[in-house]
Amino acid sequence: MNTSFAETTVAGGGEQSPPSHSVAFANETELADWIALLKPRVMSLVVFTGLIGVLVAPGAINPVLAFTAVLCIAVGAGACGAINMWYDRDIDALMRRTRNRPIPAGRMPPGPALGFGITLAAASVLLMFIATNAVAAGVLALSIGFYVFVYTMWLKRRTPQNIVIGGAAGAFPAVIGWAAVTGSVAPLPLVLFAIVFFWTPAHFWSLALYANSDYAAAGVPMLPVVAGAKETRRQIMLYALILVPVSLVPWAMGFSGPVYGAAAAVLGAGFLVSTWRVLRDRQDAAGSSLTNDAPARAAFRYSIAYLFILFAALAVDRLVG
Amino acid sequence: MTDVPPPASESQEIWRRRRGRNRALILVLAALAALFFAISIVKLAQHPDLFTISLDGPNPSAVQKAPAKP
Structure with a gap:
């Protein structure tokens, strides 16, 4: 039953029309699938390095703003994960390690996953700007753009050096955390x-x-x-x-x-x-x-x-x- | 094509998922409201001049003083 989306979205078809109640059923995506889109395991390392950036930076920052900065880093990383899962849904379906992700498994249509990712990305950058400063928000936006456009869409499928250059995206959080406190790099x-x-x-x-x-x-x-x-x-x-x-x-x-x-x-x-x-x-x-x-x-x-x-x-x- | 009514068990599953999602959404919205409130308070404390409202006229610190006449 839950595989109805897999047939229409992963293969990129969309011509099939399953019974409407099946669509309604599949549309009711589990909360756990929305969380899975954020790649929580990857997020933990990003949050940690971002937090270290905040802690080692000179100067003081209000704990509420520090928490918000780390939250924005986490949400930005989650947004990258969601957009990555949207873009890579075809190859995720081919790999054992990733085929049970929400989109290739058919538990979620791709469109909402993309919308979720873009919304979180924009919200994280905006909130970072409101809570801290333009430098931190700018570096956060740069890191999200780098992960999505440079790593996911450009390098990943083209070169074996994909994770070398793409690794830069994962290296940004400490810089963002530092910038949130000091307003500079x-x-x-x-x-x-x-x-x-x-x-x-x-x-x-x-x-x-x-x-x-x-x-x-x-x-x-x-x-x-x-x-x-x-x-x-x-x-x-x-x-x-x-x-x-x-x-x-x-x-x-x-x-x-x-x-x-x-x-x-x-x-x-x-x-x-x-x-x-x-x-x-x-x-x-x-x-x-x-x-x-x-x-x-x-x-x-x-x-x-x-x-x-x-x-x-x-x-x-x-x-x- | 006519709609086929979902079986009872499916309907229950839909409601279960929807309820879980709605509860999570309420929690997220409440947390966001609390966060924005806390950020506002912190910003207020950091820049009190920007938020001073005086009933006796404009905020003195926000108004540039005219140079004294010779």
Whole structure:
């Protein structure tokens, strides 16, 4: 019953006319599906980095305005998720990991999902402007536009470097949080931007290594699909080697104290070890893992913990020091 | 094409979903109203001059003083 929309929207047809009560039934989308459009799991990392941007920024901000700024970052990220699900509904239907999303599963027609996303995007930018300042609202608008137009619509289906450049969209929240407090952009938030930017490829390609059949089925040119697993492992190691020195910059430039410096060094060493294991994973001549990509799975999990702890250490350092 | 009435169980499901969505919408609207109220109070506290209303004439801080005659 609930698949009535899948036939008419995912395939892009629209000619079929199911019985009207089926349409009415399917139109009553579950609240959970509206929430799923916002990609809550992705949102948690965005909210966290945005909050860190607010906490480490110099100066004071009223807690109500700080809360509003973080809320706007979260809603903006959710809007990106909804618009992404609208645009990618055809390839989402082809991938096991995404085929149960509200649109490809037929629980929601695409139009309302797009409207929901655009409304949230506009509301988040407007509220950010009202509550904080034009710089924060402008960077938020830029990040939403970058994710939707540059990553989702342009890069994702065209180049294996999609998540490298598109990763910039996920790196904006710390800058937005900082700008919400100070009304400007300074070197430290740009370093935080760089940390998330160089962290993203290792994080996503670790996932792509063991989910590449999904991407291949959908025709998404992720690096393991286009260049193979061996090259992907090499690139993961390369980005880890760039990330670790970049993560030490806040300490080296005196933006943070020893707590952050020690955390960055220890976590960075762990990151290098986990990516080294990915590189040295037992594999056949074609590069296919003989361990069911256990090191890549471990590296993916570690990368999430890495970013959370690293940024938390920065906040602790700034608040205590 | 004539409409086929939905079965009772489907109708109940529609109402259940609609009720859940409406409750969520009420909560979101109430939270938004509270948020806008709180933002207004904070802004008022930060820029009291902008919101001063005087019954005795225009807000003195909002009116530029004319230069004194020699």
